[in-house]
Amino acid sequence: MVDGKRIVEMLGWTSEGWTADMAATLLAELERNVKQGLRPQTLKEKRQMAAEAQAAAAQQAQLDALKDITFGELAERYAAWAKSTRISGHKMQRLLELHVLPRLHSMPAASITPQHLNELRSELEQTTPLRGRGKAEGRGLSAQTVLHCLKAVREVYNYARETPHPDFPERMLYSGKNPAVLSRRGHGVRLPRSDARRLRILNDAEISALLSYRGQNVVETSELHDMILISLDTGMRAGELVRLRTEDIDVDHGTIRIYSGSDAGITKGGRTRIVHAGHLFAESITMLRRRVGSPGLLFPGRGGAVRNTTAVSRAMAHICATLGLNADVTDDRNRIVWHTLRHTYATRMLEAGIDIYTLKELLGHSSVAVTERYLHLCDRAKRNAALARLTRGE
Incomplete structure (x- = not known):
């Protein structure tokens, strides 16, 4: 009842x-x-x-x-998210696949400690690169690559700590501490020690040699000449240059719009900006006027596709080797590479009297502190003379 x-x-x-x-x-x-x-x-x-x-x-x-979810499962979810939302998503995925997952894939995420990651760092420092001079010389991965790998691990944990599980919206994918906290004071994961900053800049003779170079392939030599010219004149990165389209250029005003977001993001920092051609090399305006007549990429690769930046770097290495510009150089930081063109642009703009904050915007830096390093490279006498002329209104 x-x-x-x-x-x-x-x-x-x-x-x-x-x-x-x-x-x-x-x-x-x-x-x-x-x-x-x-x-x-x-x-x-x-x-x-x-x-x-x-x-x-x-x-x-x-x-x-x-609680037993593996690092590999978290990394897989992170990579899928990063590829569609982050400019560096593909790079992060490649670092994880090549260097991190072979060592951490099957480990429960909650069981990984800073000690495990310090061991990972040590192993990576002894790992021979897949290509490049490091492979030929039997060296380990560069400190910068090792650092990016550790940052990728940190990113995976940060993503998992902030992302709800699809089957349990009230629970995050991972709720423990992030073991990949990077530190210089002995706590957490120790940062690789290095000073890989390239502070090399080109002198007038070296610039003249690069712009005068003529290889066996006439068409490709002409392409590289124009790419070197516009890089020296605007400070664009190689990744920005190869994705530049003719529609982004206003020849009448000498402006070039560098966008973020298209083609997986063409700017390193994700900042859209405008640069000005013709300030350092007036002939770049003539070159741009000749090229903007055809729609599409300004410097297309084979079949009209985007050039591979690695191939661009190899081309510069070949030119420098042919001209002997890197002969007897023992420290990689003193080697002329494609990025040297950007350093040269920055220092010459400062020597021409441009203020540091305007240069920061032209280079697309997120902080003026990054731009200030070029003050130590430029010729102070030239800069002071230029500033004096600007003050007098000449």
Whole structure:
């Protein structure tokens, strides 16, 4: 009897193992619950509660399994997100696949400690690169590459700590501490020690040699000449240059719009900006006027596709080797590379009297502190003379 109503329910058959004693015991339990106001009070309710308990147990088992989620699973989810939302998503995915996942893929994310990552750092420092001079000379990965790998691990954990699990929106993919905290004071993961900054700038003779270079492939030599010219004149990075389109150029005003977001993002810092051609090399305006007549990429690769920046760097290395510009150079920081063109542009703009904040915007730096290093490279006498002329209004 429940609330004055007689309840009749079927328990089961003797062929299923039920007995009269079992029925009596169950009936007594339900009657006792009715008298005491407890649950369940009917067989239907008892079965429903059992099903709910079973579902809750299954869900709890799934939640408990989150504690054992592997770093590889987190990295896979992060890579899928990063490729569609971050400019550096493809680079991060490649670093993870090449250098991190082979070592951490099957480890539970919660079990990875700073010690594991310090061991990873040591291993990477001994890992021979897949290509380049490091491979030929049997050196380990550069300190900068090792640092990017550690940052990729940190990014995976940060993403997992802020992203709800698709099946359990109230739970994050990972709720523990981030073991990849980078530190210089002995706590957490120790940063690789290096000073890989390239402070090399070109003198007039070297600039003249680069612009006068003529290779066997006349067409490709002309392309490289124009790319070198505009890089010296605007300070654009190689990655920005190869994705530049003719529609981004206003020849009448000498302006070039460098956008972020298109083609997986063409600016390193994700900052759209405008640069001005013709200030250092007036002939670049003539070159741009000749090229903007055809729609598409300003410097297209094979089949009109975007050039590979690695190929551009190799081309510069070949030119420098042919001209002997890197002969007898033992420190990589003193080698002329494509980025040397950007350094040269920055120092020459300062020597021409431009202020540091305007140069920061032209270079697309996020902080003026990054731009200030060029003050130490420029010729102070030239800069002071230029500033004096500007003051006099000449």
